[in-house]
Amino acid sequence: MKAIVYKKYGTPEVLRIEEIEKPVPGDDEVLIRIHAVEATKADCELRSFSFAVKWFWLPLRVAMGMTKPKKQVLGGYFAGEVESVGKDVSKFKQGDQVFGTTGLRFGAYAEYANLPTSYTIVPKPHNMSFEEAAAVPLGGLNALHFLRKANIQNGEKVLINGAGGSIGTFGVQIARAMGAEVTAVDCSIKEEMLRRIGADHFFDYAREDFTQSGQTYDVIFNMVARSSYSSCVNSLNPGGRYLMGNPRVSDMIRSVLTSRFTDKTAVFIFAGETEEELLALKDLIEAGKIKSIVDKIYAPEQAAEAHHRVETEQRLGVVVISMAKS
Numbered sequence: 001m002k003a004i005v006y007k008k009y010g011t012p013e014v015l016r017i018e019e020i021e022k023p024v025p026g027d028d029e030v031l032i033r034i035h036a037v038e039a040t041k042a043d044c045e046l047r048s049f050s051f052a053v054k055w056f057w058l059p060l061r062v063a064m065g066m067t068k069p070k071k072q073v074l075g076g077y078f079a080g081e082v083e084s085v086g087k088d089v090s091k092f093k094q095g096d097q098v099f100g101t102t103g104l105r106f107g108a109y110a111e112y113a114n115l116p117t118s119y120t121i122v123p124k125p126h127n128m129s130f131e132e133a134a135a136v137p138l139g140g141l142n143a144l145h146f147l148r149k150a151n152i153q154n155g156e157k158v159l160i161n162g163a164g165g166s167i168g169t170f171g172v173q174i175a176r177a178m179g180a181e182v183t184a185v186d187c188s189i190k191e192e193m194l195r196r197i198g199a200d201h202f203f204d205y206a207r208e209d210f211t212q213s214g215q216t217y218d219v220i221f222n223m224v225a226r227s228s229y230s231s232c233v234n235s236l237n238p239g240g241r242y243l244m245g246n247p248r249v250s251d252m253i254r255s256v257l258t259s260r261f262t263d264k265t266a267v268f269i270f271a272g273e274t275e276e277e278l279l280a281l282k283d284l285i286e287a288g289k290i291k292s293i294v295d296k297i298y299a300p301e302q303a304a305e306a307h308h309r310v311e312t313e314q315r316l317g318v319v320v321i322s323m324a325k326s
């Protein structure tokens with residue numbers, strides 16, 4: 001089968017198309033024909049092995065391969081169709097249209113991916129294309145997981161920093177669906193799109209620091225690495241919640257003190273990316289409450305271009321690779 005492979009860490013040009021062996025599902029596994037896969041910031045970070053937050057560099061490098069990548073096919077968030085199932089599988093059948101995550105197996109930058117049925121794989125929303133559906137799991141699962149932790153009440157003010165990216169575009173829509181008044185922070189070219197999907201207010205981070213505006217919020221959901229911890233916490237109302245998607249070690253330590261000794265709460269978590277959450281997103285999508293924002297769709301042969309767009313250009317939403325295109 002065809003796959004986008006990387007055999008060394010480096011620039012997007014290390015991504016190559018190769019023929020690799022098509023997997024065969026084990027007894028409790030499902031073989032999925034991948035139609036579309038998101039090209040994520042995390043894929044780019046793993047490819048280059050360069051991260052905005054540094055504390056996990058060494059343990060991750062040991063896990064992923066010291067001198068070269070152990071897993072040569074990236075891709076964690078996909079939409080596709082069940083090709084075949086193992087003999088013990090009753091949950092899926094050939095032809096089911098699904099979307100989901102490959103967890104630490106990665107491997108969705110390929111024509112087929114083989115996954116245990118215990119992984120987060122659910123029926124694709126009926127009102128989305130494969131490309132639109134592949135753009136949901138990363139952003140949707142992370143945004144939903146974090147925003148549920150904030151227990152948002154109707155009319156509360158929620159600020160999303162980094163609102164125009166994969167997680168942020170879902171954060172804006174989910175916070176709005178939870179009844180919040182939403183402020184989005186990103187660069188100016190994303191303002192129109194963010195207002196269209198539900199942002200009531202907007203800050204252009206290149207022109208204005210939202211923490212210096214005098215405005216305060218009940219919830220700040222922050223995707224931007226190296227933000228000032230104290231400025232964000234000081235921009236919270238009494239009882240406010242600070243959700244950190246990308247904390248430094250010092251932010252994690254300070255968050256324990258904030259939560260214990262003040263009336264504010266600071267939270268850092270890794271989203272579990274569960275089946276229940278993906279089904280909740282499917283319901284919201286089918287009810288017309290949220291949708292994915294697809295920036296651009298690339299063919300597998302254009303994988304390097306797709307990574308460049310994720311890394312260096314000001315994309316509007318999610319970059320998708322269509323494995324069906326070539």
Ligand SMILES: NC(=O)c1ccc[n+]([C@@H]2O[C@H](COP(=O)([O-])OP(=O)(O)OC[C@H]3O[C@@H](n4cnc5c(N)ncnc54)[C@H](OP(=O)(O)O)[C@@H]3O)[C@@H](O)[C@H]2O)c1
Pocket residue numbers: 040041042052142161162163164165166167168185186187205223224225244245246269270271313314315
């Ligand atoms: N904790 C977890 O479980 C978890 C899970 C997944 C991801 N993450 C982390 O969450 C972060 C966001 O992920 P993502 O996939 O949504 O990334 P993304 O798609 O790259 O989105 C980040 C957004 O932030 C914008 N931005 C950059 N600098 C900014 C600034 N100073 N102020 C405001 N906005 C700014 C970017 O705009 P430009 O186009 O202008 O750069 C982009 O629109 C990543 O760093 C990732 O590592 C955490």
